[in-house]
Amino acid sequence: MVVALVAWELGSVLGALPASVFPSMSETGGRLFGLFVDPEFWNSFRETLISWIIGVVAAAVLGLPVGILLGRVAFLYKSSRLLIDFLRTIPSVAVIPLLTLILGATMEMKVVLVIYGAFWPIALQTIYGVRDVDKVLMDTVRSYGIPRLRSALAVLLPAALPYLVTGLRISVVVGLLLAISGEILGSAPGIGLDMALAQTGGDVSLTYAYIVFIGLLGVTVDLLLNVMSRKVLFWHASVREEKE
Template structure:
């Protein structure tokens, strides 16, 4: 009779340690994106310094970040950021005020959804940028045009998830609510809305990015004050380092807004199975 063999399980490889199975060094999950970004910046620095790309149009990444540091201490930069955020916030707010009740109505009343579906399917694919000439003619070149374009683009990103969230409500839960005599408003308040909130949260995060894109696009094309207008001004002044610095700042602004919406979503939807699994 052979004695039972015991196997020792490899110890858990913590962050920054070696993998227990292969013995190779392993990066923590949070460090991998940072290493990737650092590698891309290093590559951009090399191709510019070595002359692969003309420095007149593609300055080294180090010069871009030096220009970005100069912009951060410039009060006019923060004025431009505030102007962009004003257009973004106003457009997104209008989209929420319109898309949520309309989506609830269309998702709750199938006959109404069937009646307006051709209009929705016709308007939704229209690129908001294609409306810029019409907006300039009808509204002008002021901040209202930026708000309209941001609201129009964000509206569809919110409307469709709300409709599908309402329509995806468990029919058994609806019937249970009716059996307990909750009434139409009670079913909407306690059953339909909680079922649609995860869809709304995802749509809101996507609509936020879309509204920012359209706000900056309006500033670039129409000339509305903001980060897009500052980028255009740097381009026309022949300052590519400042232009790329403002582009980086715009990207960081979008990344920060997306991270903020994700944090709020995790906090509000901590009860949802997907977020419980992520926490676990």
């Protein structure tokens, strides 16, 4: 990272990178710090954050029970597999024009977009996790007459938890990308729209400042998700092996 930043600065100072396309690293850093003291920036960031969180939470609330149901009932899984494979292969950004036409350039449009994109990783990973649970284990639970709700909470969910955590991690990142994409392509309020307006207005250094901030946000989210998954899966063999 240090080498890349130094090369960026030297390339701008020496003229190897055209100023009209690549502002210097120091100039971009100055504009980035300028964003942090701009109240309008934090208002836009709040718009992005709210739509992102609401969309991911709603996707999890919908995806977990759907995934458990389809994973446990073989008939439902087989009869819906073709429809699932068709819908999940549609790029989420491809539905932005349709959602913008129906809902307009609003936060609701972004929330629906995030739900659509974040639903599939959670639902599919839940299906895979539930179907991968040892059948002998579930037969043993049934033989002891343990109620279904208790067996689901005490046996099924813990066994499928690594898959659920993976699906949630993917969905959180996908949701962030879609929230910003909805702002850029659908003109919904947020930091994505601010970045698009800066680019349209020819303010290259401000555009790069937004890009750097979004990148730093993505890295921060990824690090937090890594920590969270290790805390939740501290008992799992993969986490124990890494610690050893």
